[in-house]
Amino acid sequence: MFDSGDFGRITADEQVDALHTLIAVFSTSVQRPGHPARNAVTAEILDILDEVPGDRAEPVAQLFTMMAMRLRRRTRRRSTIFRQAIETALLARSYHGAEIPDGEGVYLQAERPSLTDIESACGELLERLEGVPEDDRSAWITAEVIAAALVHAEGDQRLGGPDRDVGDLAVAEFLLRTTAQYLAATAQRGA
Secondary structure, eight states, X not given: OOOGGGTTOOOHXXXXXXHHHHXXXXXXXXXXXXXXXXXXXXXXHHHHHHTSOGGGHHHHHHHHHHHHHHHHXXXXXXXXHHHHHHHHHHHHHHHTTOOOOSXXXXXXXXXXXXXXXXXXXXXXXXXXXXXXXXXXXXXXXXXXXXXXXXXXXXXXXXXXXXXXXXXXXXXXXXXXXXXXXXXXXXXXXXX
């Protein structure tokens, strides 16, 4: 289990190691025989990343993530969150062992509720919410959302037990995929 206090922190030594990797990528990115020049950097990045020692992978991954986030801050906020949600959902899906979909479009469309279905569910939820004290409503709604994800994950994953991470990742994937589906469904609203 990770220490939540260390979340997002990169030590000075880790930054140096990760920067050395990046410098090596760009200093060795030469055109390969038989390949177009535009693929040279990509090929070198992949080769070098494959050679990053396991105990150094985390800081390198954090640095690349930070770099991507700096670029994404220039894009539309909604698009940034959508990309992060779907990428993380697919990552969680691959880690809990589900079949990888043919593409993002297929993944987002599968089992996606219509906005009418969502509106109907909202009505039912609001009726049940009336009996919840005002101060407890946010936590109650959050519990309902997580409960839905748990019920869904229980359908094809074993929750708990020795391999509880698998079930937890299935729950996380459901929540992230739902986020991406909602953003995709409402992307044209008000545009």
